[in-house]
Every structure is written in C-alpha cells, then in structure tokens.
Amino acid sequence: MRIFTAVLATETNTFSPICVDRRAFEASLYAPPGMHPETPTLCSAPITVGRRVAAEKGWELIEGTAAWADPAGLVNRRTYEDLRDEILDQLRAALPVDGVVLGLHGAMVADGYEDTEGDFLTRVREIVGPDILVCVELDPHSHLTKKRLAAVDFLVYFKEFPHTDFVDRAEDLWRIAVDTLEGRVKPVMSVFDCRMIDVFPTSREPMRSFVDKIMAMEEADEDILSISVIHGFMAGDVPEMGTKLLVVTDNKPDKGSALARDLGLELFAKRGTFIMPQIDEKQAVAEAMAASSWPVVIADLWDNPGGGTAGDATVVLQELLDRGARDTAIGTIWDPMAVQICMAAGEGAEIPLRFGAKSAPGTGHPIDGIVKIVRLVANAEMRFGESFAPFGDAAHIELDGIDIILNSTRAQSFDPTLFSVMGIDPTQKKILVIKSTNHFYASFSKIASEILYCSAGTPYPNNPARTPYRRAPRDIWPMVADPHAAKEGVA
Ligand SMILES: [Zn+2]
Numbered sequence: 001m002r003i004f005t006a007v008l009a010t011e012t013n014t015f016s017p018i019c020v021d022r023r024a025f026e027a028s029l030y031a032p033p034g035m036h037p038e039t040p041t042l043c044s045a046p047i048t049v050g051r052r053v054a055a056e057k058g059w060e061l062i063e064g065t066a067a068w069a070d071p072a073g074l075v076n077r078r079t080y081e082d083l084r085d086e087i088l089d090q091l092r093a094a095l096p097v098d099g100v101v102l103g104l105h106g107a108m109v110a111d112g113y114e115d116t117e118g119d120f121l122t123r124v125r126e127i128v129g130p131d132i133l134v135c136v137e138l139d140p141h142s143h144l145t146k147k148r149l150a151a152v153d154f155l156v157y158f159k160e161f162p163h164t165d166f167v168d169r170a171e172d173l174w175r176i177a178v179d180t181l182e183g184r185v186k187p188v189m190s191v192f193d194c195r196m197i198d199v200f201p202t203s204r205e206p207m208r209s210f211v212d213k214i215m216a217m218e219e220a221d222e223d224i225l226s227i228s229v230i231h232g233f234m235a236g237d238v239p240e241m242g243t244k245l246l247v248v249t250d251n252k253p254d255k256g257s258a259l260a261r262d263l264g265l266e267l268f269a270k271r272g273t274f275i276m277p278q279i280d281e282k283q284a285v286a287e288a289m290a291a292s293s294w295p296v297v298i299a300d301l302w303d304n305p306g307g308g309t310a311g312d313a314t315v316v317l318q319e320l321l322d323r324g325a326r327d328t329a330i331g332t333i334w335d336p337m338a339v340q341i342c343m344a345a346g347e348g349a350e351i352p353l354r355f356g357a358k359s360a361p362g363t364g365h366p367i368d369g370i371v372k373i374v375r376l377v378a379n380a381e382m383r384f385g386e387s388f389a390p391f392g393d394a395a396h397i398e399l400d401g402i403d404i405i406l407n408s409t410r411a412q413s414f415d416p417t418l419f420s421v422m423g424i425d426p427t428q429k430k431i432l433v434i435k436s437t438n439h440f441y442a443s444f445s446k447i448a449s450e451i452l453y454c455s456a457g458t459p460y461p462n463n464p465a466r467t468p469y470r471r472a473p474r475d476i477w478p479m480v481a482d483p484h485a486a487k488e489g490v491a
Pocket residue numbers: 139140141163
C-alpha cells in the first residue's frame with residue numbers, strides 16, 4: 001500500500017487582531033517532506049504515528065509538507081493558497097496512492113475562505129477520485145461543515161481538553177484506516193447537530209464522565225469505530241460554527257444516527273454546566289488579597305494567546321494597582337515595543353513606560369508609569385511538559401511593588417518557570433496572575449494555594465449570546481433558549 005500524509009493547521013480566532021502569514025507558520029512548524037521531527041506537534045501526530053504503522057506493515061508512506069501556526073487571527077490568503085497548493089502538488093506527484101491520512105485543525109479561516117479545510121479536502125478528493133480512502137485527525141475546537149463530510153471517508157477528533165490525547169487519537173485514525181484498507185471495516189459517518197456552542201473542559205465534570213462513557217462505548221461495541229464530540233469554536237465567526245456529535249460506525253448508518261442524536265441531546269441537556277465557574281477582576285483581586293495562604297493564582301482565562309488573543313490585556317493589573325496589591329507577579333503582558341525600549345534602557349534603569357492593551361478594544365487601557373527594569377532575558381523560554389515554550393525577548397519590570405513580565409513572542413502561561421527564568425520566585429509571591437484557560441493547571445496547581453478563574457474585560461468573544469457575529473448561526477443556544485423545540489415545533 002502507498003499512503004500519502006501531510007499537515008496543514010492553525011486555529012483562527014476571527015476576532016483576533018493578530019493576522020497570520022507564512023512567517024507565522026515558519027515560526028511554529030514548517031517541515032518540508034521527510035523533515036518532520038520525530039516528536040509530533042498538536043496536529044501532526046498522523047505523520048509520526050504513520051511512520052511507525054507503515055514500517056510495521058511494510059507499506060510506503062509518502063510524506064508531504066507539515067505546517068502549523070500558533071492560534072491567532074485571519075490567515076493571509078496567499079499564505080493559505082501557497083501551502084495548500086504545495087501539498088496538493090505533492091499528492092499529485094505521489095499518485096497512485098491507496099489512502100490519504102491528514103492532520104488538520106479544523107478552525108482555520110483564511111481571507112476569502114471561510115471553510116479552508118472544506119476547500120482543501122474537496123481538492124484532495126478531486127485529485128484521488130471517489131474510491132480512495134481519505135481520513136483526517138482534527139482538534140475538537142473546530143467547525144464540522146457539510147463540505148468536509150462530503151469529501152472524506154471518516155474523521156477522528158481529540159477527545160480530551162486539554163488535548164493530552166492527540167497521539168492516541170492518531171493511533172485510532174491509523175487503526176481504522178488500516179482496517180478499512182485491509183477490508184475488515186467500512187467506516188460510515190453519522191452526525192447530529194447539537195444546535196449549541198459551549199466550552200467543554202474534560203478535566204472536570206460533567207464532561208469527564210461523558211468522555212469516559214463514549215470511550216467505553218467504542219470499546220464495547222464493535223459496530224462503533226469512533227465517537228467524537230466536535231466542541232465547536234466560538235471565536236470563529238463562520239456559518240457552520242457550533243457543537244456537533246459524530247459517530248463513525250462499521251456501515252451501520254441508522255444505528256450511528258440514533259446514537260449521535262442520543263449523545264448530542266445529552267450534551268445539549270447539560271448546556272451551560274461544563275465550564276469552570278468564573279469571577280470578575282474585582283472579586284478575584286479582593287479574594288486573592290484576603291487569602292491567608294499563598295500563592296493565589298489568578299488565571300486571566302480569556303486573554304489566552306493559545307486561543308488566538310494578543311495576551312496584552314491590563315484589566316487585572318489595573319485592578320491590582322488600584323487596590324495597592326503587593327508581593328504580586330504578572331506573567332505575561334505581550335508588548336514587543338515596550339520590551340525593545342526596556343532592552344535599550346538596560347537592567348537597573350528607571351524609565352517612563354507605556355505598556356499593554358494596545359492590540360484591541362476590551363483589553364483595558366495601556367499602563368503608564370515610572371518602571372524599574374529588574375531583569376532582561378533574550379529568547380526567554382519556559383518549561384512545557386517535557387519540552388520548552390519560547391516567549392521571546394522579555395523584560396521583568398517593577399511598578400508600584402508589582403513584578404510584571406513583558407514579552408515579545410505571544411505565549412500562554414504554561415508553567416511557573418515562566419517566572420523563575422525572569423528572576424522571580426513564584427512560590428514567594430502572594431498573588432500570581434497568568435494568561436491561560438486550562439493548560440496551566442497541571443503545573444501551577446502544584447504550587448498554588450488556590451486558583452481563581454477570572455473573566456476580565458472582553459479580549460475574547462466568550463459570551464456567544466452577546467458576541468457581534470456576522471456569519472455564525474443565531475438560532476442556536478445560547479443565542480436562543482431552546483433551538484431544538486423551535487425547530488421540531490415547525491417540522
Ligand atoms: Zn483545541
């Protein structure tokens with residue numbers, strides 16, 4: 001067998017001011033054929049797992065390009081078209097193939113392309129014809145469109161959020177692909193539209209039990225090849241935004257449809273109960289200052305560069321300054337211009353500085369003050385599990401007793417080493433403010449006396465009922481109270 005594989009992925013927050021061009025892909029991952037490293041990034045496990053499977057089966061794996069850009073805003077039209085055409089040309093050159101196994105994110109939006117993955121997959125199908133297996137692993141924070149469903153044999157999504165299972169799901173993808181190519185199964189997709197949009201962390205209930213349940217179903221019933229919850233991505237203003245339930249059966253479409261509907265309606269019944277309880281910046285700062293054990297971690301959860309925002313909001317910092325908080329550190333506020341000014345001034349200098357909140361409305365106001373430059377680090381990195389996450393040239397400044405880390409490469413706050421590399425001992429602070437929605441938890445929970453989830457300002461469109469969508473559906477929950485009742489009432 002000859003299998004073609006490639007990766008083209010990013011997550012587009014269409015409300016983000018940070019646009020994505022070819023340099024953004026090259027800064028995150030751009031690997032020409034055969035050059036992908038041994039360890040996968042979020043969306044490229046189909047390549048690394050595929051190498052192992054192909055070696056075991058004695059099959060030929062033809063690698064195309066792998067490209068991934070960190071989540072941000074709209075993708076430049078030329079950048080998308082060039083990367084797409086580069087991979088399609090590689091596929092044409094690889095023909096004939098028996099299968100195409102891809103890694104995509106599923107929430108990429110390019111200038112002129114609301115459904116980039118639908119466009120890409122339709123072109124892949126045109127090249128290989130109707131009878132060749134095409135399958136994809138995707139991130140659940142994505143849009144499941146009719147165009148994509150029409151173009152592929154089956155899709156497999158990560159089940160966990162945080163996405164700790166992207167390698168496991170690539171194993172599922174390849175196992176089903178091998179069984180299909182060897183004639184043991186015939187994958188058929190059944191989809192239920194939950195007519196809602198929500199956030200589904202699997203590190204807490206009720207989503208933890210839901211994911212455990214669907215995994216047990218996959219295990220127990222050989223008709224069921226794969227069950228995925230497509231969470232949807234509320235920061236993508238596209239016509240097919242929303243939560244969907246996908247069941248892939250071994251050619252049992254009626255059974256798949258019934259199960260997709262049952263599971264989808266179960267999720268719908270629990271709408272609004274999945275996300276962690278949140279408080280505003282006034283309550284968060286008051287509770288943190290009143291705490292009796294430390295450090296209290298305030299997660300500024302919506303100004304998370306991992307969700308495509310700039311990461312430069314100052315709403316929580318302003319509240320801390322207004323309340324006269326001390327023994328407090330903030331990591332990070334993205335401001336490359338301010339970092340450049342600090343670098344020029346040098347360690348130990350005291351300078352007037354304006355920083356933060358320059359990217360977008362809803363992020364607070366720039367902070368002005370006489371700051372002391374405590375420490376400067378070029379090409380700073382924090383730990384992230386077994387690897388490192390860069391946050392660029394960085395400046396540790398002090399303003400009114402608050403330690404602030406300014407950075408020049410957008411990065412979410414994965415790990416407390418973010419503070420220690422800048423000369424701040426995070427365990428000696430009373431309050432730590434970080435920018436991350438969920439990925440910070442594993443490392444920061446080890447040092448935190450308490451974690452407060454703070455929704456401050458509107459750096460991210462986190463309330464779909466109020467988000468000024470232009471393209472997304474307005475007849476789903478929470479925009480309307482019960483879309484299923486309305487829909488079935490009319491029918
Ligand atoms: Zn995701």
